[in-house]
Amino acid sequence: MAIFDQEREQMERGELAQLQLERLQATLTRVYKNVKFYKKKFDGIGFLPDDCQSVEDLKQLPFTTRHDLAVSYPYEMFAVPLREVVRIHSSTGSPGAPIVLGYTARDLRTWAHLAARVLTAAGVDRDDVVQVTLSYGLLTGAFGFHPGAELLGASVSPTGTGATARQVKIMRDYHTTVLVSTPSYARVLTGEMEEQGVDPKSLHLKVALLAGEPWTEAQRREIEYALYVTALDYYGLSEALGPGVAGECKNRQGMHLNEDHFFPEVVDPQSGLPLPPGELGELVLTTLTREATPLVRFRTGDLCALVQERCPCGRTLARMSRIYGRTDDVIIVKGINIFPSRVGQILARIQGEEPADQLAVGREGHLDYLEVRIAVREGLFFDKMTRQRELLQQIAHKLAQGIGVTPRVKLVEPGSISREKETSPLVIDLRR
Numbered sequence: 069m070a071i072f073d074q075e076r077e078q079m080e081r082g083e084l085a086q087l088q089l090e091r092l093q094a095t096l097t098r099v100y101k102n103v104k105f106y107k108k109k110f111d112g113i114g115f116l117p118d119d120c121q122s123v124e125d126l127k128q129l130p131f132t133t134r135h136d137l138a139v140s141y142p143y144e145m146f147a148v149p150l151r152e153v154v155r156i157h158s159s160t161g162s163p164g165a166p167i168v169l170g171y172t173a174r175d176l177r178t179w180a181h182l183a184a185r186v187l188t189a190a191g192v193d194r195d196d197v198v199q200v201t202l203s204y205g206l207l208t209g210a211f212g213f214h215p216g217a218e219l220l221g222a223s224v225s226p227t228g229t230g231a232t233a234r235q236v237k238i239m240r241d242y243h244t245t246v247l248v249s250t251p252s253y254a255r256v257l258t259g260e261m262e263e264q265g266v267d268p269k270s271l272h273l274k275v276a277l278l279a280g281e282p283w284t285e286a287q288r289r290e291i292e293y294a295l296y297v298t299a300l301d302y303y304g305l306s307e308a309l310g311p312g313v314a315g316e317c318k319n320r321q322g323m324h325l326n327e328d329h330f331f332p333e334v335v336d337p338q339s340g341l342p343l344p345p346g347e348l349g350e351l352v353l354t355t356l357t358r359e360a361t362p363l364v365r366f367r368t369g370d371l372c373a374l375v376q377e378r379c380p381c382g383r384t385l386a387r388m389s390r391i392y393g394r395t396d397d398v399i400i401v402k403g404i405n406i407f408p409s410r411v412g413q414i415l416a417r418i419q420g421e422e423p424a425d426q427l428a429v430g431r432e433g434h435l436d437y438l439e440v441r442i443a444v445r446e447g448l449f450f451d452k453m454t455r456q457r458e459l460l461q462q463i464a465h466k467l468a469q470g471i472g473v474t475p476r477v478k479l480v481e482p483g484s485i486s487r488e489k490e491t492s493p494l495v496i497d498l499r500r
C-alpha cells in the first residue's frame with residue numbers, strides 16, 4: 069500500500085514527539101504575539117510561550133471553543149495580516165455569528181498535502197478519476213480534496229452538490245473511480261442509480277471516501293453493497309483546516325490522524341480532564357502548522373477514541389475511531405452543522421420573540437430533512453391561507469439564508485410542543 073509522505077507518516081514516535089514540541093512552541097509564540105485573544109488568555113494564567121518545555125505543558129492552557137471563534141468575528145483570530153491570507157472560508161458558528169477561517173499560501177499547500185495523504189491511504193493515485201460531490205463554497209467541504217487529488221495527478225471532476233441524475237451520468241460517462249461524498253449523499257446516489265436502472269457493477273467505481281456527518285458500520289456495508297465499492301471514513305473540520313485531518317487506510321482500523329500537523333487530546337467532555345488512550349471522549353486539537361488561524365486546544369465537540377499502536381499498513385500516526393456523536397446539541401443535516409439555538413435566534417428576529425419551537429430531523433428515502441415546527445399563536449394564525457403560506461415561505465427562506473439548509477416549516481398546535489430547556493428548542497432526531 070502506497071504512503072504519500074513516508075518520512076512523516078511512518079515517523080518513529082519519539083521523533084514525532086520532538087517535531088510536535090518544536091512546532092507547538094512556534095505556534096504558541098506566534099499566537100501570543102499576534103492574537104489578542106491568546107495573549108489575554110495566557111497572561112491570565114501567567115503563561116509565557118517559553119514555559120512550554122514539553123507537550124505536557126499544553127495541558128495547563130485553557131481550551132478554545134467555537135463560541136470564542138464566533139465572537140472573534142470576522143478577523144480577530146487571524147495571526148497574520150490580511151495581505152498574507154489568500155483564501156477565506158467560513159463555518160457554522162455559535163451563538164450565531166459564523167466563524168471565519170483564513171489560509172495563507174502555505175496553509176493551502178499543507179491542506180493539499182494532507183488531503184493527498186488521505187487519498188493515498190485510500191488507494192487513490194494518478195490513474196484515478198475523482199468525482200467530488202461536496203460543496204464548493206464558503207464551507208470547506210470540497211476544497212480540501214480537490215487540490216489534494218490534483219497533487220496526486222488524479223483527474224478531478226468538481227461536480228459539487230446536487231443535480232443527482234447528472235452526477236450518475238458523469239460517474240458512468242467519465243469512468244469515475246473515486247467518489248468523494250457525504251454518506252447520506254452516497255445513499256441518494258444509489259437511489260438515483262436504482263431509479264435509472266444503472267447497475268453499479270457496470271461503473272468503474274472502486275472507492276468511496278465518505279465523511280462530514282456521523283455514520284455507522286451498518287451504513288458502510290449498505291453503501292459498499294449498493295455501490296460495489298470500498299467505503300472509507302475520513303475526518304476533518306473547518307476550524308482546524310477542513311477535510312484532511314485524518315483518514316482510513318484499507319485496513320479500516322481507525323483513521324490515521326496527521327499528528328505532525330495537529331496535536332490531539334481526548335478529554336472528558338464534562339470535566340475537560342485528559343482521558344487515557346483508547347477511551348471515548350471529546351477530541352481536542354491544537355494546530356501545529358496553521359499560519360493564518362492557528363488554534364490552541366480547540367474543543368471539536370466530536371466524540372471519538374485514539375490509539376497509538378502502529379497500523380499494519382506501516383503508518384505510525386495515531387488512529388482515531390469513528391466519530392460516535394457530538395458533545396453539543398449540533399445536528400448535522402446533509403453534512404451541514406446546525407446549532408438549534410441559531411434557528412431560535414432567526415425565528416426571534418422574524419417574530420419579535422423566541423417562539424416555542426421544535427426541530428425535527430428525519431429521513432425520507434435516502435435524504436435527510438429538517439422540519440421546524442412552530443406553535444400557532446396570535447399573529448401567526450391568519451384567516452387567509454395564502455397569507456399564512458407566504459409567512460411560512462418567508463420563514464423558510466430566512467432560515468435557509470441563516471443556516472444553509474432549507475427547512476420545512478410547519479405550524480402545530482401549541483400544546484403539542486414540549487419544551488425542556490428554556491434557551492434551546494427541543495430537537496427530535498427521527499433518523500435514529
Ligand code: DLL
Pocket residue numbers: 159160202207208209210278279280281282283301302303304305306307309310311368370390391394403404405
Ligand atoms: O470541514 C468539511 C467536511 C466536509 C469534512 C465533508 C469532511 C467531509 P465542517 O462544516 O467544519 O466540515 O464540519 C465538521 O463534521 O466537527 C464533525 O462533527 C463532522 N464530521 C466530519 N467528518 C466526519 C466523519 C468540514 N467522518 C464536522 N464522521 C466535524 C462523523 C464527521 N462526523
